[in-house]
């Protein structure tokens with residue numbers, strides 16, 4: 001990562017300069033074109049309301065924020081947070097036609113407070129890449145920024161046993177996450193149980209790619 005120290009060298013979440021530069025193209029290629037229809041469906045399943053204020057943790061290039069913007073009125077907004085300046089440049093270029101989208105260079109693995117409450121916090125393929133104690137900080141950050149009744153939307157791997165998954169999914173999973181012990185740990189946890197310990201409830205799940213990926217929606221109850 002250009003000019004940035006990697007805090008989690010065993011994780012794939014801190015991207016290399018090459019991956020940062022070509023992220024969307026690489027994902028399209030690695031998914032054999034499946035990513036585009038998948039992400040559209042996943043964002044539709046978020047049930048975004050016109051006036052929603054959304055925080056996107058680890059927003060990447062802004063591709064997801066632009067898809068979310070299509071559901072918003074001028075009263076709604078998306079604030080994309082990412083550690084990477086390169087991702088910020090992609091975001092600002094990609095999203096410039098949407099005035100209610102903004103980028104902030106902000107780490108989500110350390111405690112922060114933007115001083116505002118949001119209706120939704122979204123995290124797409126970010127959460128699995130951190131150690132469990134850091135996920136705790138990320139969840140606290142989400143809770144702090146959600147209003148009561150707001151939802152945390154985690155789009156990531158579902159809970160599955162790698163050994164029993166079919167080869168067509170196991171192989172790309174191992175290529176992408178092979179050396180990342182945090183991703184393997186992520187698969188084994190009962191996330192609804194974990195999130196309920198943080199004061200989340202009224203869960204809603206949507207599965208994609210034959211059950212291997214999941215949008216988990218969790219409402220802030222307390």
Ligand SMILES: C[S@@+](CC[C@H](N)C(=O)[O-])C[C@H]1O[C@@H](n2cnc3c(N)ncnc32)[C@H](O)[C@@H]1O
Pocket residue numbers: 013014015057058059060061063064081082083084087106107108109123124125126
């Ligand atoms: C696998 S990419 C996912 C990007 C985007 N969410 C998507 O679905 O297209 C992970 C993203 O998390 C960002 N990231 C990594 N560590 C981060 C941190 N500590 N705080 C905020 N963003 C981080 C990376 O720069 C990258 O954009």
